[in-house]
Amino acid sequence: MSLLSVEDLDVSFRTSRGPVKANEGISLEVKEGEILALIGETGCGKTTFGKAILRLLSRNVKLEGKILFKGRDLLTLSEKEMRRMRGKEIGIMLQNPSLSLNPVLSVGDQIAEIYRCHENCGKKEAGKKAGEMLELVGIDPSKKSEYPHQFSGGMLQRVMVAMGLALHPGLLIADEPTKGLDPQTKQQIADLISGLVRREGSSLLLITHDLEVAERVADRAAVMYAGEIVETGSAGEIFSSPKHPYTRALLESLPGKGLRAVPGQSPSFVSPPSGCRYHPRCEFRMESCPEIRPGLLELEGGRQVRCLLYEKKARQDTGQETGGKTQ
Amino acid sequence: MWNYIAKRLLLILVVIFGVTLVSFSAMYLAPGDPAEVIAFARYGQDLSAEQIEAVREAEGLDAPVYIQYLNWLEHVLHLDFGKSVISSDDILEEILLRLPATAELALASLFLSLIIAIPAGVLSSLKQNSLLDNACVFTSLLGVSIPNFWLGLLLIWFFALTLRMLPSFGYGSLENLVLPALTLGTSMAAVTTRLTRSSMLEVLKQEYIVAARAKGLDERTILIRHALKNALLPVLTFAGMQLGYLLGGTVIVETIFAWPGLGKLLVDSIFARDFALVQGCVLFIAILFSLSNLAVDILYAVLDPRIRYDKHD
Ligand SMILES: Nc1ncnc2c1ncn2[C@@H]1O[C@H](COP(=O)(O)OP(=O)(O)OP(=O)(O)O)[C@@H](O)[C@H]1O
Ligand code: SF4
Numbered sequence: 001m002s003l004l005s006v007e008d009l010d011v012s013f014r015t016s017r018g019p020v021k022a023n024e025g026i027s028l029e030v031k032e033g034e035i036l037a038l039i040g041e042t043g044c045g046k047t048t049f050g051k052a053i054l055r056l057l058s059r060n061v062k063l064e065g066k067i068l069f070k071g072r073d074l075l076t077l078s079e080k081e082m083r084r085m086r087g088k089e090i091g092i093m094l095q096n097p098s099l100s101l102n103p104v105l106s107v108g109d110q111i112a113e114i115y116r117c118h119e120n121c122g123k124k125e126a127g128k129k130a131g132e133m134l135e136l137v138g139i140d141p142s143k144k145s146e147y148p149h150q151f152s153g154g155m156l157q158r159v160m161v162a163m164g165l166a167l168h169p170g171l172l173i174a175d176e177p178t179k180g181l182d183p184q185t186k187q188q189i190a191d192l193i194s195g196l197v198r199r200e201g202s203s204l205l206l207i208t209h210d211l212e213v214a215e216r217v218a219d220r221a222a223v224m225y226a227g228e229i230v231e232t233g234s235a236g237e238i239f240s241s242p243k244h245p246y247t248r249a250l251l252e253s254l255p256g257k258g259l260r261a262v263p264g265q266s267p268s269f270v271s272p273p274s275g276c277r278y279h280p281r282c283e284f285r286m287e288s289c290p291e292i293r294p295g296l297l298e299l300e301g302g303r304q305v306r307c308l309l310y311e312k313k314a315r316q317d318t319g320q321e322t323g324g325k326t327q
Numbered sequence: 328m329w330n331y332i333a334k335r336l337l338l339i340l341v342v343i344f345g346v347t348l349v350s351f352s353a354m355y356l357a358p359g360d361p362a363e364v365i366a367f368a369r370y371g372q373d374l375s376a377e378q379i380e381a382v383r384e385a386e387g388l389d390a391p392v393y394i395q396y397l398n399w400l401e402h403v404l405h406l407d408f409g410k411s412v413i414s415s416d417d418i419l420e421e422i423l424l425r426l427p428a429t430a431e432l433a434l435a436s437l438f439l440s441l442i443i444a445i446p447a448g449v450l451s452s453l454k455q456n457s458l459l460d461n462a463c464v465f466t467s468l469l470g471v472s473i474p475n476f477w478l479g480l481l482l483i484w485f486f487a488l489t490l491r492m493l494p495s496f497g498y499g500s501l502e503n504l505v506l507p508a509l510t511l512g513t514s515m516a517a518v519t520t521r522l523t524r525s526s527m528l529e530v531l532k533q534e535y536i537v538a539a540r541a542k543g544l545d546e547r548t549i550l551i552r553h554a555l556k557n558a559l560l561p562v563l564t565f566a567g568m569q570l571g572y573l574l575g576g577t578v579i580v581e582t583i584f585a586w587p588g589l590g591k592l593l594v595d596s597i598f599a600r601d602f603a604l605v606q607g608c609v610l611f612i613a614i615l616f617s618l619s620n621l622a623v624d625i626l627y628a629v630l631d632p633r634i635r636y637d638k639h640d
């Protein structure tokens with residue numbers, strides 16, 4: 001059963017340059033107890049998606065579509081109801097802990113305030129729980145009176161884990177939890193998060209552009225490009241046999257596989273490329289690619305891909321004529 | 328933290344040393360011969376050259392300048408600021424006599440400015456670009472542009488002359504304090520409001536505010552615990568600097584309201600060519616200013632853990 005089910009979500013920011021459609025037509029599910037990795041290059045809209053779920057985006061945003069959590073559409077909740085969701089039902093570890101932690105409050109206080117707010121705990125009890133949480137993520141509880149600037153990058157990420165999981169939410173959203181860490185710390189943090197989530201039977205939406213981390217912990221993966229989902233499927237299949245040309249290029253950029261950066265520039269959100277958004281950079285581009293906008297095509301085995309190559313193939317397979325318009 | 332305080336203290340000592348040089352040279356920068364000024368104060372008109380020379384010798388004014396400076400410095404280090412050239416009163420005593428009036432006015436106007444500026448700045452930032460915000464921005468712009476002497480006169484005209492509610496000058500009662508404090512307080516509030524507003528706007532953009540919201544905290548907690556605590560740090564520094572400045576006596580306002588404070592003492596001594604008193608005032612005011620800055624630095628360290636737990640500690 002799916003815990004989170006996002007249906008046809010559009011996220012656009014009103015800016016002076018015109019609307020920035022940072023997410024478009026996103027449909028994505030996170031099942032109960034599942035770890036889903038959302039991968040894609042910098043600026044493709046991953047953080048926007050993560051924050052949109054908890055309605056944490058700036059005021060100039062417009063959200064359309066449905067975000068169903070346990071069957072309730074979060075976009076229809078009042079601000080007060082939404083507050084009760086945040087932290088309690090859905091925890092989030094924001095990208096960049098050194099900016100996301102308040103510099104003038106001790107890390108212990110920043111965890112404890114979650115208990116004080118949601119569980120009406122007294123100061124002492126909340127402090128005790130915060131200490132336990134720190135211990136759980138591998139930090140000496142006596143460090144709870146220290147301040148963020150006294151912690152290393154890996155330790156800060158651990159604090160973020162403690163904050164995200166403080167109330168044992170059913171879903172944890174982790175935004176780039178391994179960014180900027182050395183390879184060893186990266187693995188430790190990835191294992192810590194996935195281990196705790198698995199132990200609690202919670203689900204995890206792991207937002208990352210680190211494919212190795214995604215491969216290491218995820219059950220399923222979704223690939224985002226220019227604000228759209230271009231491929232989904234089980235993590236094993238996506239990493240062993242990627243279908244979308246972008247996913248392939250992305251995997252070729254892995255250190256183990258030649259370290260070839262995806263060629264070309266990231267597209268603009270204000271005036272995105274026509275037709276398939278990947279066409280200016282695609283190795284397999286066909287004549288129709290700049291004109292026809294590919295839909296998300298269901299393949300066998302629960303895989304989805306957004307590419308005209310497969311639409312063509314599917315039509316050929318079912319004996320239809322080629323060249324017909326797809327929307 | 329001790330490290331930090333020690334560093335600040337050292338810096339202040341250097342500054343004060345510089346100030347002694349500057350205030351000492353005030354005597355020679357002012358036009359006229361110091362010996363003549365003293366002699367004139369003692370013997371009145373019709374000075375003979377001998378009288379002036381006698382004074383020069385008696386006061387040690389014939390020694391090389393650096394010797395004079397060192398002599399003066401030695402006395403100052405023993406808290407002996409010398410005597411007024413004109414009245415022969417002890418300078419430090421005279422200054423300490425004026426200090427309470429200045430301190431009273433300084434604290435009252437600072438307090439007034441903060442209780443206006445902080446709520447106004449915060450509200451303004453929370454309702455950015457609203458009618459209230461625009462009104463705040465406009466009023467504070469107006470406040471910044473109106474000079475103190477004009478505002479002071481305006482207040483005298485309105486409250487003292489037209490409404491006859493408050494005395495227009497003098498010192499002693501609470502009623503006397505109202506108009507000068509209002510003059511200084513409102514004009515300082517104008518600047519502080521703008522600072523509070525922009526500091527709040529900056530803090531509200533920070534990611535830790537989003538993070539606080541992501542935890543499900545209510546807006547009040549976010550505002551007070553997360554935003555205000557950070558946003559008030561620069562406001563505090565600024566208020567401390569204002570206090571230092573006010574403690575030096577506010578020449579214009581003290582003059583308009585005949586407020587017997589340090590500022591008025593300084594101005595009077597300048598007009599009287601009482602260079603010893605000028606020296607004493609300048610030095611004393613500079614020390615007060617430095618000390619109040621030190622106090623702010625310490626308070627800042629107490630409130631901001633990034634300074635409190637300096638890596639070098
Ligand atoms: N508040 C905002 N107003 C306007 N545009 C925004 C806003 N927030 C994000 N964007 C734009 O939306 C796009 C997607 O940004 P987002 O942060 O979601 O990308 P990302 O995939 O998380 O990138 P990264 O890997 O760098 O974290 C970017 O082009 C960004 O400029
Ligand atoms: S639709 Fe065309 S351009 Fe887009 S990914 Fe597929 S082949 Fe490449």
Ligand SMILES: [Mg+2]
Pocket residue numbers: 046047048095175176
């Ligand atoms: Mg991001």
